[in-house]
Structure formats: structure tokens, C-alpha cells
Amino acid sequence: MNNEIRAAGKRMTRTRRAVLATLGAARYPLTPAEVYARLKHQRVAIDPVTVYRNLTALTDIGVIARLALHQEGQARYEMKEGRHHHHHIRCRRCGRVADLLLCPLKKLTAMIERKTRFVVGDHSLEWSGWCPKCQ
Ligand SMILES: [Zn+2]
Ligand SMILES: [Zn+2]
Ligand SMILES: [Zn+2]
Incomplete structure (x- = not known):
């Protein structure tokens, strides 16, 4: 457990901890509906609005990240x-999302900075295709 999570722990309700545990156990990024379905399956008393509110709060604390x-x-x-x-x-x-724990854009970013004289702050890049089950 890192410091951010420990610090957040003080403000952590049981619900928030359950939401966090669900994301921690998942092998890919989950939608709020998927988090809700998993909690319901574990018989955690919760409603979709509360799930969404907790996800937003945990994102604000910086413990989880939101992907669009x-x-x-x-x-x-x-x-x-x-x-x-x-x-x-x-x-x-099937809509499954997998992590690619790398960034292939470092050289390109340097080139963009040279050409535009901008300082690059962020970029987005995503792939789509067919997962092993759907091929
Ligand atoms: Zn698939
Ligand atoms: Zn990811
Ligand atoms: Zn990148």
C-alpha cells in the first residue's frame, strides 16, 4: 500500500474500500456499471449512484485514474x-480493455517539441482490435 492510499485511508469508508478492492482485483479497467455488478455479486449493499460518487472521490484523491x-x-x-x-x-x-504498460512515443514527442516549439504536456493514443477470445 502506498502513501496516497494510506493517507486516503483515513477518509475511507467501508464502501470506498470495497470499490478500491474491486478495482485492485480487476485485470483491466472497469466501467462504473462493472464495478457495481461485481460489488452486488459480493453482496455489498450499494447502489449505482454511490458507486459513481465513490469512483469520483477516489479519482480526486489520486488513488485511481479515470480513462475516457x-x-x-x-x-x-x-x-x-x-x-x-x-x-x-x-x-x-466484447469491449474488453487491456493495459499496454509502455509508451512508444518518446522520440516522436521530442520531434514535435522541436518542430512546434511547444512543450508537450500530455498525449493520448489507443489501439483497438480483437482480444484472444474474440479472434
Ligand atoms: Zn473481445
Ligand atoms: Zn491502464
Ligand atoms: Zn504515451
Whole structure:
């Protein structure tokens, strides 16, 4: 457990901890609906609005990150711990999202800064395709 989570722990309700545990156990970024379904399955008494509110609060604290993939109309959330800047790939058939724990754009970023004289702050890049199950 890192310091951010420990600091957040003081303000952590049981619900918030349950939401966090769900994201921690997931192997890919989850939508609020998926978090809700998993908590309900574990018989945690919670409603979708509370799930959403907790996800927002945990994002504000900085413990989790919110992803908005452009091919989807909904946000996904994932744990921040142990993960720096990275990218994602999404399955076109089932919608599953996987982490690509790397960034191939360092050289390109340097070139863009040289050409535009901008200082690059951020970029977004995502792939889509077919996951092993959907091929
Ligand atoms: Zn798939
Ligand atoms: Zn990710
Ligand atoms: Zn990148």
C-alpha cells in the first residue's frame, strides 16, 4: 500500500474500500456499471449512484485514474499504484480493455517539441482490435 492510499485511508469508508478492492482485483479497467455488478455479486449493499460518487472521490484523491477511451461513451477506472503513464487496447467485439504498460512515443514527442516549439504536456493514443477470445 502506498502513501496516497494510506493517507486516503483515513477518509475511507467501508464502501470506498470495497470499490478500491474491486478495482485492485480487476485485470483491466472497469466501467462504473462493472464495478457495481461485481460489488452486488459480493453482496455489498450499494447502489449505482454511490458507486459513481465513490469512483469520483477516489479519482480526486489520486488513488485511481479515470480513462475516457474515445471509442466508448463511458469512463473506465483503474488503480494508479505501480502504473505510470501507459496506453490501452480495446476489443472491438466484447469491449474488453487491456493495459499496454509502455509508451512508444518518446522520440516522436521530442520531434514535435522541436518542430512546434511547444512543450508537450500530455498525449493520448489507443489501439483497438480483437482480444484472444474474440479472434
Ligand atoms: Zn473481445
Ligand atoms: Zn491502464
Ligand atoms: Zn504515451
